[in-house]
Amino acid sequence: MEACGAxxxxxxxxxxxxxxxxxxxxxxxxxxxxxREQLIGSLKQVFESFGFRPLDTPALERFEVLxxxxxxxxxxxxxxxxxxxxxxxxxxxxxDLTVPLARFIAQNPQLKFPFKRYQISKVWxxxxxxxxxxxxxxxxxxxxxxxxxxxxxxxxxAIASNVFQQLGxxxxxxxxxxxxxxxxxxxxxxxxxxxxxxIIDKLEKIDESRFIKEFQEKGFSRTTAEGILEFFRNLPxxxxxxxxxxxxxxxxxxxxxxxxxxxxxIDAYNVKVAIKPELARGLSYYTSTIFEVFSTKGKIxxxxxxxxxxxxxxxxxxxxxxxxxxxxxxFGLDRIYDALVDLKKLIPKETNTKVFVIPIxxxxxxxxxxxxxxxxxxxxxxxxxxKGLSKNLNYxxxxxxxxxxxxxxxxxxxxxxxxxxxxxxxxxxxxxxxIIKSLK
Amino acid sequence: MEACGAxxxxxxxxxxxxxxxxxxxxxxxxxxxxxREQLIGSLKQVFESFGFRPLDTPALERFEVLxxxxxxxxxxxxxxxxxxxxxxxxxxxxxDLTVPLARFIAQNPQLKFPFKRYQISKVWxxxxxxxxxxxxxxxxxxxxxxxxxxxxxxxxxAIASNVFQQLGxxxxxxxxxxxxxxxxxxxxxxxxxxxxxxIIDKLEKIDESRFIKEFQEKGFSRTTAEGILEFFRNLPxxxxxxxxxxxxxxxxxxxxxxxxxxxxxIDAYNVKVAIKPELARGLSYYTSTIFEVFSTKGKIxxxxxxxxxxxxxxxxxxxxxxxxxxxxxxFGLDRIYDALVDLKKLIPKETNTKVFVIPIxxxxxxxxxxxxxxxxxxxxxxxxxxKGLSKNLNYxxxxxxxxxxxxxxxxxxxxxxxxxxxxxxxxxxxxxxxIIKSLK
Numbered sequence: 001m002e003a004c005g006a007x008x009x010x011x012x013x014x015x016x017x018x019x020x021x022x023x024x025x026x027x028x029x030x031x032x033x034x035x036r037e038q039l040i041g042s043l044k045q046v047f048e049s050f051g052f053r054p055l056d057t058p059a060l061e062r063f064e065v066l067x068x069x070x071x072x073x074x075x076x077x078x079x080x081x082x083x084x085x086x087x088x089x090x091x092x093x094x095x096d097l098t099v100p101l102a103r104f105i106a107q108n109p110q111l112k113f114p115f116k117r118y119q120i121s122k123v124w125x126x127x128x129x130x131x132x133x134x135x136x137x138x139x140x141x142x143x144x145x146x147x148x149x150x151x152x153x154x155x156x157x158a159i160a161s162n163v164f165q166q167l168g169x170x171x172x173x174x175x176x177x178x179x180x181x182x183x184x185x186x187x188x189x190x191x192x193x194x195x196x197x198x199i200i201d202k203l204e205k206i207d208e209s210r211f212i213k214e215f216q217e218k219g220f221s222r223t224t225a226e227g228i229l230e231f232f233r234n235l236p237x238x239x240x241x242x243x244x245x246x247x248x249x250x251x252x253x254x255x256x257x258x259x260x261x262x263x264x265x266i267d268a269y270n271v272k273v274a275i276k277p278e279l280a281r282g283l284s285y286y287t288s289t290i291f292e293v294f295s296t297k298g299k300i301x302x303x304x305x306x307x308x309x310x311x312x313x314x315x316x317x318x319x320x321x322x323x324x325x326x327x328x329x330x331f332g333l334d335r336i337y338d339a340l341v342d343l344k345k346l347i348p349k350e351t352n353t354k355v356f357v358i359p360i361x362x363x364x365x366x367x368x369x370x371x372x373x374x375x376x377x378x379x380x381x382x383x384x385x386x387k388g389l390s391k392n393l394n395y396x397x398x399x400x401x402x403x404x405x406x407x408x409x410x411x412x413x414x415x416x417x418x419x420x421x422x423x424x425x426x427x428x429x430x431x432x433x434x435i436i437k438s439l440k
Numbered sequence: 441m442e443a444c445g446a447x448x449x450x451x452x453x454x455x456x457x458x459x460x461x462x463x464x465x466x467x468x469x470x471x472x473x474x475x476r477e478q479l480i481g482s483l484k485q486v487f488e489s490f491g492f493r494p495l496d497t498p499a500l501e502r503f504e505v506l507x508x509x510x511x512x513x514x515x516x517x518x519x520x521x522x523x524x525x526x527x528x529x530x531x532x533x534x535x536d537l538t539v540p541l542a543r544f545i546a547q548n549p550q551l552k553f554p555f556k557r558y559q560i561s562k563v564w565x566x567x568x569x570x571x572x573x574x575x576x577x578x579x580x581x582x583x584x585x586x587x588x589x590x591x592x593x594x595x596x597x598a599i600a601s602n603v604f605q606q607l608g609x610x611x612x613x614x615x616x617x618x619x620x621x622x623x624x625x626x627x628x629x630x631x632x633x634x635x636x637x638x639i640i641d642k643l644e645k646i647d648e649s650r651f652i653k654e655f656q657e658k659g660f661s662r663t664t665a666e667g668i669l670e671f672f673r674n675l676p677x678x679x680x681x682x683x684x685x686x687x688x689x690x691x692x693x694x695x696x697x698x699x700x701x702x703x704x705x706i707d708a709y710n711v712k713v714a715i716k717p718e719l720a721r722g723l724s725y726y727t728s729t730i731f732e733v734f735s736t737k738g739k740i741x742x743x744x745x746x747x748x749x750x751x752x753x754x755x756x757x758x759x760x761x762x763x764x765x766x767x768x769x770x771f772g773l774d775r776i777y778d779a780l781v782d783l784k785k786l787i788p789k790e791t792n793t794k795v796f797v798i799p800i801x802x803x804x805x806x807x808x809x810x811x812x813x814x815x816x817x818x819x820x821x822x823x824x825x826x827k828g829l830s831k832n833l834n835y836x837x838x839x840x841x842x843x844x845x846x847x848x849x850x851x852x853x854x855x856x857x858x859x860x861x862x863x864x865x866x867x868x869x870x871x872x873x874x875i876i877k878s879l880k
Contacts, residue, residue: 020505020543021502021543021547022498022501022529023527025500025501027497027547030557033493036496037494051819051820053792055468055473056467056476057468059499061465065459083521083522085462085463085464085566089463091462103459103461106459107459107467108469114825126525128526136498147824147825147826151825155824269811353488377489379491380490380491381556384556384591384595385553
């Protein structure tokens with residue numbers, strides 16, 4: 001992956017200094033965009049196989065929508081690109097796809113629930129530039145709005161499992177429940193739950209001494225911090241063992257019951273998960289189920305998707321007292337793309353063109369041949385620049401076009417054309433009908 | 441098509457006044473987005489069949505790129521949304537896809553020419569709100585960069601023809617050449633060519649008296665205006681007759697020769713066009729071939745695509761003396777969508793789901809059935825809300841899902857399930873294997 005803002009303006013002598021993409025932004029040239037669209041196509045197919053439907057919302061939202069109390073919060077607002085339109089209205093570029101969804105739901109009371117939508121679009125955050133962090137990036141979200149049943153949570157997990165299976169990416173799906181975590185914190189006598197949750201979420205990312213130090217920095221005693229660490233480190237290993245243990249010690253059983261119900265349903269989908277009570281995820285709007293998907297092979301072992309249930313946010317957004325339950329997941333398109341390329345499950349290619357027809361004094365005929373191949377569903381290029389044979393061959397080669405047809409006059413008269421397999425160099429004389437057969 | 445900004449904030453009692461989309465922006469709910477993605481899919485398929493490749497560029501560009509001398513011009517700049525990033529750099533939301541392409545070409549001198557790219561993305565213009573005019577809209581552009589041959593222009597026209605043929609939309613492709621128009625203006629002794637061209641472009645849109653008045657307002661004499669009108673009104677009808685006549689009277693033959701060459705090549709593609717020397721198109725950056733596509737049936741008879749050759753813009757943009765020839769076309773996605781819906785060539789639908797499995801005390805089994813259908817490539821929904829039979833039926837009906845399976849316990853035990861065709865109401869008992877066969 002090209003880092004953001006890596007290409008510096010004016011790096012080529014022919015360029016004016018002003019020429020360059022905006023800081024933190026990046027282009028996706030064809031070789032990357034083709035693979036990305038392939039990935040998006042696979043995701044959409046899975047989403048639609050479960051009845052999720054596409055929604056598109058504008059890039060610009062009213063700033064007051066983006067800054068609503070139950071939206072992204074202050075940290076995100078500080079990173080929101082804002083501007084004024086010609087009527088001096090303050091607008092902002094969306095920083096996620098959840099707030100626009102909530103706004104859309106609020107505006108369309110006629111919608112039938114469950115409203116199952118997906119949206120694969122760009123979002124913008126004017127954050128500090130880190131390694132590979134861009135100010136414009138793709139998000140890929142699915143959400144089921146209007147169902148409070150664990151069946152909805154199970155369906156989202158089944159989709160996640162199906163997506164990564166289809167892509168050939170080995171993952172571990174980690175599941176928890178915010179209510180369960182709260183009950184655990186009650187058991188541990190922790191009152192400042194929000195502060196504790198943010199640190200507990202880092203359990204697998206930082207070492208023990210730092211874990212304890214972060215608690216101390218937030219005013220917890222060393223003993224308390226060590227107690228928390230010990231509790232999570234000493235949890236039984238298996239899902240069933242964990243559940244049995246937690247059932248015994250916890251006062252509030254609500255989160256526990258939800259999790260048990262969820263596990264029962266995902267069993268019908270044959271989806272495997274790992275229960276991780278320490279999984280918290282930063283976002284404060286989760287109310288119940290929480291999940292995160294990690295890739296488990298190859299160089300990149302980071303989080304590739306995450307989400308959960310947020311039953312209060314949309315209703316709060318609407319200003320109504322009615323709860324509008326919702327559960328969703330966000331797929332990290334860029335990370336998934338990088339992981340697939342890294343594991344060679346996705347091979348970037350410059351073009352989808354299958355064959356290049358080189359005219360050799362046969363411009364008109366070469367157009368005819370190309371049109372026949374296209375009509376047969378074979379993406380075909382021919383010369384559009386008036387170049388000679390070797391330059392056309394060079395072009396086809398540089399784009400990795402797998403086949404070339406030499407449309408010589410003699411061959412055309414004989415009814416057969418020379419087809420070269422660019423990888424092997426093998427050449428054969430074939431009729432157009434036979435060429436179509438072998439290229440399809 | 442929903443007009444932009446039609447929905448007023450706070451129109452529903454349950455809503456807070458702040459909830460609403462930004463002025464001039466609109467959502468695409470599933471029923472519209474599904475059709476739009478279908479349309480985009482058809483367009484992409486044609487583009488790729490000719491070897492065009494996808495490029496993606498950021499929504500935000502440096503303002504100095506958007507305001508470069510050879511970019512969109514002052515009128516467009518006045519409508520450009522601009523903002524500052526955290527580093528106080530002035531950015532703007534792109535108003536078209538051509539300037540980002542020029543910037544990309546300038547920044548990537550390693551690109552092989554011809555560089556044939558397509559981009560289907562949103563652009564933004566903070567213009568006055570007219571009927572159906574949105575401040576965010578889709579553009580769909582293809583451009584071939586680096587070829588000065590009329591073969592490239594011909595390929596673009598062949599793609600346009602192919603696109604509308606595939607969509608089943610009857611169109612007329614009108615073609616002209618800027619050099620030819622200049623030669624005609626020389627013949628008519630017009631010196632202020634730019635002013636004249638902008639009015640001549642309206643020949644078919646406004647009546648004669650207004651046509652003459654607009655010329656007079658720009659300082660032309662009535663006699664001159666009438667002479668121009670007469671010239672274009674009295675041109676011979678057929679393409680060949682027009683060309684023969686123009687060949688006789690024009691001094692500069694360059695545009696004429698290009699047009700003749702273009703016609704010869706598109707003949708090999710079997711593409712029909714109408715030569716319209718009065719076709720000018722407003723944009724001043726066209727240097728040679730110009731074309732515009734009009735739909736000719738149904739309520740909507742407006743322009744659905746347009747473009748031409750612009751050999752100076754990219755080179756100027758790079759600040760180099762080298763010409764970077766380019767030719768391209770922009771498809772009006774919204775107008776094409778509206779025309780297709782109007783002609784019932786595209787029927788909007790709420791969902792791509794084919795069948796809804798209603799559990800009747802068979803939650804687990806219904807998940808299993810749904811998964812089998814999905815594995816067979818049939819988009820399937822089942823209850824995720826814990827609703828009863830009639831509510832699930834209601835949901836399936838409201839989304840227009842064509843089939844419903846009643847998964848009763850008895851039926852499951854017998855190995856057959858009841859499949860209802862929602863349109864006819866017909867019900868059949870079938871095995872899952874048979875259901876898959878009939879739904880595929």
